[in-house]
Amino acid sequence: MNPTVNVGVARPVEPPEVGNALKWEPRVGEASWWQTRQSRESLVERLLRLFTDPGAGLTRDKTRRRGLGKLLDWLEGQPGETWQDRWMASGADAADFEWTDLPLQRRSTPKSHWRDELATGLVLLVAGQAIRPSYPWLLRQRVTVMLTETRAASDPDAFQRLEQLAQHATSTARSDAVNKLTWIVIRKGCRSATSPSATASS
DSSP: OOOOOOOOOOOOOOOOOTTOOOSOOOOOOOSOOTTTTOOHHHHHHHHHHHHOOGGGOHHHHHHHHHHHHHHHHHHHTSSSSSHHHHHHHHTTTTSGGGGGHHHHTTOSSOOTHHHHHHHHHHHHHHHTTSOOOOHHHHHHHOOHHHHHHHHHHHOHHHHHHHHHHTTTSOHHHHHHHHHHHHHHHHHHOOOOSSOHHHHOOO
């Protein structure tokens, strides 16, 4: 005789009853936060202090300074009370890969390297939590340096622990998971490496 095998029967998962709250709910994104309310002077000072790397060479830092300046010049001309307001009002978030066309529209003969400078400036604004682009924008850009800088500026120790906990996974799966978590940090925000009481200007 064949031995009897007990097989669990799959049962449909019932949806929660109407009126009963889920045990877990996604955190609602903030409309305003201290980094996006900073004055231009305070913002530039914080970002350059946070992201200047003496070991990277002067060329990279000069490019970032120029790009940040050009980008802030343009954003200051957009309507809004915060840098996030101005980013959204500018249409850049909906422009996907072509977002750099918008700051360059009024320049008669834009130089080829200006787009790269704007992109480096945006890395600082995003990693420094001054603006939080939408998920569609972030997922289409896939800018590796933006993810790397965000992890370094937000909570490098936590991301390092995540990497260690995921050592059993393949490198591709581990990288994909960490990138997805970084996108969430960019979009939802996190505790900054710099105290708001020290640098914020509301």
